[in-house]
Amino acid sequence: MSSAQETVVLSGHIIDSLILAKVLDRILMMGGTFDIEEISIGKKREDPSRARIVVRASSPNLLTDILRAIQPRGTSIERELECQGKDATPDGFYPNDPLRLKPHASTHA
Numbered sequence: 001m002s003s004a005q006e007t008v009v010l011s012g013h014i015i016d017s018l019i020l021a022k023v024l025d026r027i028l029m030m031g032g033t034f035d036i037e038e039i040s041i042g043k044k045r046e047d048p049s050r051a052r053i054v055v056r057a058s059s060p061n062l063l064t065d066i067l068r069a070i071q072p073r074g075t076s077i078e079r080e081l082e083c084q085g086k087d088a089t090p091d092g093f094y095p096n097d098p099l100r101l102k103p104h105a106s107t108h109a
Contacts, residue, residue, distance in 0.1 A: 004063040011050040
């Protein structure tokens, strides 16, 4: 069934406010599945809780719909983006940086 997936993070008072239950219910109601990868429950009433949830859906479009539906409950996507490092020039700008100022010829003598 699952051809698309994304990991989301939910944090705060997600247990006592029933936010976690509502998010998981919404995922299932929309035809998705989930695995709770990690959960940390606060020990005291004022301590926040945190959950990492892998959301799966049968298509990328359904996954997008599910993610949009659970976002208002406070979920955020946890994604590792590929980065590329480049050496900076001595003036601290990257080569071909659009913010780099070009030297202008002086019109003053």
